[in-house]
Amino acid sequence: MSGKREGLFGRRAFLGGAGAMIALPLLPSAARWLSSTGRVRAQAATCETPRRFVAWYVPNGMHMPSYRPSTEGAGFALPMILEPLSEVRAHVNVVSGLWNEGATAQGDGPGDHARGTGSFLTARHVRKTEGSDIRNGISVDQLAAMNIGSCTRFASLELGIDGGDSAGNCDSGYSCAYARNISWAGESTPVPKITSPRVVFDRMFEGFDPSATLAEVERRRRLKTSVLDYALSEANLLGTRLGATDRRKLDEYLTGVREVEMRASAMELASSCTVPARPGEDFDVTEKIDVMSDLQVLALQCDLTRVISFMTANAGSNRTYDFLGIGEGHHSISHHQSSESNYRMLEQIDRWEVERLAYFLGKLAAIEEPDGSSLLDSCAVLFSSEISDGDRHNHDDLPVVIAGRFGGEWETGRHIRVPDRTPIANLFLRILAGLGVPADGFGDDGTEPLSAI
Numbered sequence: 001m002s003g004k005r006e007g008l009f010g011r012r013a014f015l016g017g018a019g020a021m022i023a024l025p026l027l028p029s030a031a032r033w034l035s036s037t038g039r040v041r042a043q044a045a046t047c048e049t050p051r052r053f054v055a056w057y058v059p060n061g062m063h064m065p066s067y068r069p070s071t072e073g074a075g076f077a078l079p080m081i082l083e084p085l086s087e088v089r090a091h092v093n094v095v096s097g098l099w100n101e102g103a104t105a106q107g108d109g110p111g112d113h114a115r116g117t118g119s120f121l122t123a124r125h126v127r128k129t130e131g132s133d134i135r136n137g138i139s140v141d142q143l144a145a146m147n148i149g150s151c152t153r154f155a156s157l158e159l160g161i162d163g164g165d166s167a168g169n170c171d172s173g174y175s176c177a178y179a180r181n182i183s184w185a186g187e188s189t190p191v192p193k194i195t196s197p198r199v200v201f202d203r204m205f206e207g208f209d210p211s212a213t214l215a216e217v218e219r220r221r222r223l224k225t226s227v228l229d230y231a232l233s234e235a236n237l238l239g240t241r242l243g244a245t246d247r248r249k250l251d252e253y254l255t256g257v258r259e260v261e262m263r264a265s266a267m268e269l270a271s272s273c274t275v276p277a278r279p280g281e282d283f284d285v286t287e288k289i290d291v292m293s294d295l296q297v298l299a300l301q302c303d304l305t306r307v308i309s310f311m312t313a314n315a316g317s318n319r320t321y322d323f324l325g326i327g328e329g330h331h332s333i334s335h336h337q338s339s340e341s342n343y344r345m346l347e348q349i350d351r352w353e354v355e356r357l358a359y360f361l362g363k364l365a366a367i368e369e370p371d372g373s374s375l376l377d378s379c380a381v382l383f384s385s386e387i388s389d390g391d392r393h394n395h396d397d398l399p400v401v402i403a404g405r406f407g408g409e410w411e412t413g414r415h416i417r418v419p420d421r422t423p424i425a426n427l428f429l430r431i432l433a434g435l436g437v438p439a440d441g442f443g444d445d446g447t448e449p450l451s452a453i
Contacts, residue, residue, distance in 0.1 A: 047151035051407045051435055052306040052379045053144055054296065056360075057120055057182050058353045059113070059317040060334040061387040062399040063346040069094055069415040076415035081350045084358040085401075088365055090413045091376050092403045093453060097418040098427060099396035102126070102137075102444045103386065112393040113316035113331075114171035116386030118178030121309065123425035123443025126178050130169035134177050137443060139184040140428040142191065145307045147437045153304045158183045159200060159292055160193035160311035161285065162319075171316055179315035193311060197279040197291045204295065204304055205275050273302040284323070286356070293360040301367055301375055312353065315386060324348045334390025346390070357383050361403050379404035380431055384424075396421055402453065409434040410453050418452045426450040 067081040076094070078086055085092050102125040103116035111128065118126040124137030141156055149155025158181075166177035181190035194200050242250065276298065279291050289312055299305050313319055318329030326333070326345050333349070336342035364376035383401040388394050397420065405412055409430075425446025432439050433449045441447055 047148075049407065050151070050303065050306055050378055051409070052300050052308075052404075053141060053431055053435060054300075054308045054379060054381045055121055055141055055182065055310065056357060056381065056383045057117070057309075057311045057313075058383070058385050059117075059313045059315060060330055061385045061390045062350050063336075063343055064389055064397070064399065066343075066347050067350060067399055068096060068397075072415050072417050074414050080347060081354055082401075084351060084355040085361070088358060088361045088376075088403065091361060091365060091374075091405070092401060093410070093412050094415045095400040095402060095418065095427070095453060096397060096415070097420050097422050098398050098400050098424040099421045100386075100398065100424050101395075101421075102425075103395040109172065111172035111174040112387055112395070114174035114176075114179040116395055117180075117182060117315035118174070118184075119443075120182045120384070120386055121428070122184055123423065123428060123446055125444055126174070128173055130173055130175050132167075133188075134175050134190075135187050136178070136184050136190075138186055139182065139309075140431060140442065141183055141307050141309045142185045143439075143442075144432065144435050144437060148306055148435055151303075152306055154204075154299070155305065156183070156191075156307035156309070157200070157204075157296070157299055157305050158191045158193040158309050159296065160195045160314075161288055161292065162311070162314045162317065163195045164314060166190055166192070170314075180311075182311055183309045193309070196281070197283070197288065197295060198281055200292070200295050201278055204299055204302075273298070285319070286323070286352075289356045290359055293356070293363065296360065297363045297367070297375070300364070300379070312356065321349055321352070324352060331390075336391050338391070354383075357381075357401070357403075364404070376403065377405045378407050380406040380409070380434065382427075382431075398424060400424070400427070402427075406431075406434050416452050418450070422450070422452075423447070427453070 062081060066079055069076045069079055069082070071077060078089060082094065100116065100119055100123055102119035102123045103112065104125075105112070105115070106125055108115070108128045115126055115128070118136055121139035121141055122137040123140075127133065127135035129135075145156035160180075162180075164176060164180050166175065166180055168176050170176035170179035177190045181193065183191040183193070185191050194203070276294075279295075283291060292310065296308050296310065299308065313330075316331045318331040320327055320329055326348060328345065330349055333342050333345050336346060361376060361381065364379060364381075365374045367375040369375060369378065381401075381403040383403070384398055386395075388397050388399060403412070423443070423445040425441075425443035426448060427450045428442050429439055429446050430449035430451075430453060432442070439446075
């Protein structure tokens with residue numbers, strides 16, 4: 001790949017400036033670049049019937065004997081770790097048998113946590129390096145954002161709990177870029193996550209005044225320069241670097257953005273979405289995850305974005321859980337060596353993680369949409385980890401929960417067992433199809449949308 005092509009399409013392109021960004025469309029030449037990596041065909045987004053995708057990452061796998069349901073189909077019994085989902089179980093599917101081939105060693109030796117986290121949403125085998133020559137693939141959330149991001153103020157939001165930069169060695173010779181990011185805009189472009197609830201709030205609601213009357217909102221809107229107008233000079237500059245087909249595509253897109261902007265302005269006046277109080281900064285880990293969940297719910301409810309990724313911790317997290325009576329590190333315990341005491345501690349940690357998911361899903365389920373459905377009904381919420389069993393470091397039979405009916409794309413309330421080593425990339429293809437993003441393949445081994453779900 002030439003340096004010029006990498007510069008244009010290997011990284012997400014934006015028009016506009018501070019506080020007023022709009023994502024570029026998937027131009028034909030960009031589609032050809034993606035075709036060589038992810039075999040994706042572009043399609044215009046449908047803004048009028050929103051579907052939302054949220055990916056939640058938890059570290060170090062699960063204690064699978066206490067996680068995996070013992071029966072299949074509807075009416076399955078919730079095992080101990082999944083019991084917190086009882087109030088929203090009708091909205092949840094548990095999928096067993098999926099694996100991530102890209103996360104496997106393939107001769108690269110140890111480093112399963114960073115390698116598995118890097119490929120968590122890309123399903124691509126990452127290059128083992130602790131230097132700047134990182135290589136991965138585009139993640140499913142960012143591919144979705146490229147296609148439907150123009151419908152909302154933010155193409156996507158990337159959030160997390162634990163910080164840290166992306167340089168250096170984080171796991172047996174693997175770059176910290178893999179261990180601390182699940183969203184990737186291109187082969188060498190991780191998308192950094194925001195870990196401060198206050199920063200997330202400020203970014204989401206910048207320019208919104210909760211005390212403003214409708215008349216004041218309308219007056220301020222007239223005074224604001226249009227996002228499209230603000231970006232015209234940059235669009236014209238970019239246009240000089242594109243071929244005729246891409247220029248036509250860009251012109252069509254900018255026209256579409258104007259229409260979306262007008263629709264968004266009309267919806268803003270009629271919206272019942274209100275700006276809450278600005279969050280504080282001093283939280284314990286439970287409070288911080290729940291506050292981040294509240295912000296994610298608001299972002300979806302206010303239609304600020306339809307694509308979110310969230311890391312409850314970084315890869316191989318060795319966080320202690322004193323509030324659960326566990327003073328040892330999570331990663332250390334996950335190497336359980338078949339110890340019953342380690343099993344019991346893992347069950348507590350894993351159940352606590354599912355409790356946080358249940359809190360988030362409950363919030364989504366409680367919000368009624370104009371058509372009478374819940375906000376959760378429009379969502380596909382993926383909850384999973386980079387490995388299955390912490391001691392084995394295996395990437396097959398991953399713990400996968402999919403919540404929400406995704407706008408009627410599938411039924412819920414089931415435990416679904418697919419054939420062993422079914423690519424999780426096929427699940428990503430099903431999600432992309434539900435978002436109106438047709439693709440011939442995804443990742444290293446995704447070949448067709450997962451029909452079982």
